[in-house]
Amino acid sequence: MFDDRISDYTEGVAAKYLSAVDAEPGKSNQHEIGGLPAAGFREWLGTPGKQEVYRFRARQIYISDDDDEPVICDSHVTWYDCRRRVLHRGPEYRLYYYDSPVTARISEGDFFLVAKLREDALPLQDVFLPLDGADLKPGSLLMVFAPAGSAAERQLRILFGLGEIGERFKAGELDAGSLLLPLRMMLEALGIELNKPDHSDDEWTERLLDTFGGKAFPATAAFSAFARDSIADHTNPLADPDGTLMEWMEQEEKLFRLYERQLVQAQLRAGFGEHGDDVDAFINYSLSVQNRRKSRVGHAFEGHLDTLFRLHGLQFQQGRGKGNVTENNARPDFMFPSFAAYHDPTFPAEQLLMLGAKTTCKDRWRQVLSEAGRIMPKHLVTLEASISEAQTDEMASHQLRLVIPTSIHTTYTLRQQDRLLDLQEFIHEVKAAQV
Known part of the structure; x- marks a missing residue:
């Protein structure tokens, strides 16, 4: 079993909602984000002097609930004192980023998370370095952007132990808990190497x-x-x-x-x-x-x-079997008690259940809505953590019920948890229909 925590891969993390100055070059003279020292990041990024700038490799990621895949690119960022040419004033450290496919997507109000990763947690490709004399520092940064209120934002906040945040950086609690499998899957999708050595x-x-x-x-x-x-x-x-x-x-x-x-x-x-x-x-x-x-x-x-x-002795068939289809040649992942019963007009519709199975949802949950028109409500089992309230509300409006293993329920809001079924409850429903 996995027992590692996000702190096994990350030295420090902080998050905020981007201001106009952070995200829109037209409202600032630079592509830069300030405020990180207040979240303790000077401890991990260092303290460049008046004649220095520090550069770090960075993986930049933009995640949207509407995109099938995140936008990912490897780049560099510069950590420097923006007052380095003003000798009589104290330092003000900022993180300067360069144009990239990811930064082209960001806008004011987006959720932004930055993490300083432990050595070798994120092997990055070497990319072009602007010729300003700065050397690469050891370690790398993970920079993730997502629309405010999205499922991705909530998953990232749970993963990195972040509570309520605003326009000021808030530091995360990296030992908040062991990594659930769905959150491990999310990290791996971002390119983090989760291979903690184990004696076994x-x-x-x-x-x-x-x-x-x-x-x-x-x-x-x-x-x-x-x-x-x-x-x-x-x-x-x-x-x-x-x-x-x-x-x-x-x-x-x-x-x-x-x-x-x-x-x-x-x-x-x-x-x-x-x-x-x-x-x-x-x-x-x-x-x-x-x-x-x-x-x-x-x-x-x-x-x-x-x-x-x-x-559990349930009567069912998988949709991958030959001829196991409903209308429009759709193939529900699981049909209870059978596809023959579904196609029998004399079989009571209230004794039919169908279950879609998707490790992650995104917009793919909508596929389930077109499967098995005789059956309402429909059920979907998933391992995805913390789907947004907007999406779960939309699912409920289409009479789609989520079945989620109990350990993942805590990643959802209390309001959402009232609607969730766990696997045990779903099995009981099937048994009741098959009495």
Whole structure:
């Protein structure tokens, strides 16, 4: 299981809402953000003198609920005393940023988070450095922007231990809690390397290699079964389906990364192409690794749910089966009790349930609305933390009920939690319909 915290990867963090001067060059002579020393950032960024500027590598990210993928780029920022040429005045330190695809998206009022990362937490590409004589300092910064009130803002605030903020920087509480799997997934999507060493890693790696051979990835179903069996003594799927699902997912994620590391390292040693230096072959391989990570987690999620439902004796079918469709050739992820019952006009509609399964939602939750027109309300199970109130209100208006494992409920507001089902409650609803 994972027991690391955000403080294992981050030295310091602060956040604020951007002012016009921060975000709009037309209202300021510079692309710069002030106020960080008040949040303690001088401790991590240093104190450049009157003749110095410090430069740091930075990953810049803009996340919007309306975009399928965040905008991400690697850049540099400069930390300096904007009064360095005024000898009789005290220092005023600011963070200067350069034009980039990310900074082109920001505007007044956006949420902004900046984190000083521990060494090697964020390996960045070298990019063009303006020739002003500044040397790169060790370490790197994570700079994340998001529209105010968005799901991304709330997830980031939970992840980095941030309470209410305003236009002044507020420092986060980095030891606020262990990293939930959904928040780990979010960090990894931002490019943070979450590979905290563990004394048991070598033992698990050996077991994986003995079982699967170390030559290629096994089918997801086989790997998921191994993950479940490996912690069978520590889970109780009948008494605690919510906790069990999260433990299965976390264990599989950990084992997958260990096994993936072995395969990727072997490929790196072998090289790419006939002479080992084929750039296109390397890029294609890198893309295949990323795509496998994304597709595998969704298939694993559905597979673990399938196992839970079978253990609870539920009657159901998965949509991936041949001919398992509803109107417009739609394929709900799970149909209770069966697709045959759904298509039988004499079968009572109130005894039919459908469940969409998506590890993350974004706007993809709308796909569920067009599936299984006979069934209202519809259900969607997800691992996404802290979806915005605006989105959950819209889901409720379309009679879509969210099913979320209990441990993730705390990332939602109390108002939202009143509407959420956990997995145990959903299973009880299905059993009641199938009596």
